[in-house]
Amino acid sequence: MKITNSTPRDIPEIFRLYKLATDFQKEKFPENQWPEFNKELISTEIEENRQFKLLIENKIACIWAITYRDPQIWDDNGEDSSIYIHRIATNPDFRGNNFVKIIVEWAGKFAKAQRKQFIRMDTCGENEKLINHYKKCGFSFLGIKKLKDSSGLPSHYHDADVCFFEIDLKS
Incomplete structure (x- = not known):
């Protein structure tokens, strides 16, 4: 098992995994699923080394993205000491x-190396x-809000109910 940055060559597989994840969400959670993401977003994340993949026997088993600021979702003021995980998609295999x-x-290791105190994540829908x-x-589950x-x-x-999650690396 190996975790590394995604590359431009991974883009077709990233979109395949997003499609499979969205199909799964439609089946399990019909009230809320991912939209189709645009290629520019994914390309930018790859270019900025913020899109990651977990490899097992050289196959992409899982993907996710991170960001260092998420002001619209988290009401940050830009002084935040967090990494934010987005769009975890697992290969059904x-x-x-x-x-x-x-x-x-x-x-946790990545955030500490970046001198960040928190790992944060959100998800839409009350699941x-x-x-x-x-x-x-x-x-820690921090609650739900619009x-x-x-x-x-x-x-x-x-117009979604957004669930907020956080890990404080100093506690």
């Missing part, structure tokens, strides 16, 4: 391996099973 826990371990899963992976301004964000944030 590797489902059931608890990749979130592996990503959290990786994110008790997912909330409990993230709590088991080490996140965003003040979701303009410019992907459509799944528009």
